[in-house]
Amino acid sequence: MRKRDVLLAAIALLIAWQIIALILNRDILPAPTTVLAVFFAQLPRSLGWHFVVSTWRVVASIAISVILATPAGLVLGQYPQVNRVFAPVVYLTYPVPKIVLLPIVLLFLGIGDASKIFIIFLILFFQVLVVVRDQAAAIRPELVYSVRSLGAGRRALLRFVYLPATLPAVLTAIRLSIGTAVAVLFFTESFATSAGLGYYVIVDTFSRLAYPEMYAGVVAMSVMGLMLYFVVDYLERALCPYLFAK
Numbered sequence: 001m002r003k004r005d006v007l008l009a010a011i012a013l014l015i016a017w018q019i020i021a022l023i024l025n026r027d028i029l030p031a032p033t034t035v036l037a038v039f040f041a042q043l044p045r046s047l048g049w050h051f052v053v054s055t056w057r058v059v060a061s062i063a064i065s066v067i068l069a070t071p072a073g074l075v076l077g078q079y080p081q082v083n084r085v086f087a088p089v090v091y092l093t094y095p096v097p098k099i100v101l102l103p104i105v106l107l108f109l110g111i112g113d114a115s116k117i118f119i120i121f122l123i124l125f126f127q128v129l130v131v132v133r134d135q136a137a138a139i140r141p142e143l144v145y146s147v148r149s150l151g152a153g154r155r156a157l158l159r160f161v162y163l164p165a166t167l168p169a170v171l172t173a174i175r176l177s178i179g180t181a182v183a184v185l186f187f188t189e190s191f192a193t194s195a196g197l198g199y200y201v202i203v204d205t206f207s208r209l210a211y212p213e214m215y216a217g218v219v220a221m222s223v224m225g226l227m228l229y230f231v232v233d234y235l236e237r238a239l240c241p242y243l244f245a246k
Helices: 003-024 032-042 046-078 080-093 098-109 113-137 141-149 154-188 197-208 211-239
Strands: none
Touching: 003 032, 032 046, 032 211, 046 080, 046 113, 046 154, 046 197, 046 211, 080 113, 098 113, 098 154, 113 154, 154 197, 154 211, 197 211
């Protein structure tokens, strides 16, 4: 994804936003120039703090889910016997909307960061697990046999076969998870908390009918998601250079 294309898309969205705002001419949809002015004015103040808190929660959730789900997916993908034992558990728990467990999680972990990170982790864990498992299981057996014939052990297979083959799938799963993580975060921060962009948008600004500030919070959440996408793109180029070799 080229930065120029993203910039052009952002400009097009701002132009469309400006046109709609002029047509409606209502307080509930301020012009993008007004919102951006509020965004940059509030960023060094309260909005910046809420932005940092939300970013920390999303990054922590994604990191924990990848650290735990990747090796678990590799094991399930490499050992069909193990997968046969745990596959029914995955099939039963994966489709369950984890957000319905939020009240229970709040009872056990409280209203702080731990409950929000944990509920997002629950959702992302299974997404990464299933993708990595399927990718590891799809590796051609002849490729594994050829590496073994060179004297490679389990550790060498993991380093030179399974990780290079599954790492792009992990990064793809992270991309797919970012949107889910941000959406779940917004919901979890909209009540029983005092910090985060969800709190800033719903509790702080919307309750006061401060529409420019509310839209500034929405812009901040969009910027956070876009930044995370760029980070994943950077990691893909750094960790998977073989995907871009010509």
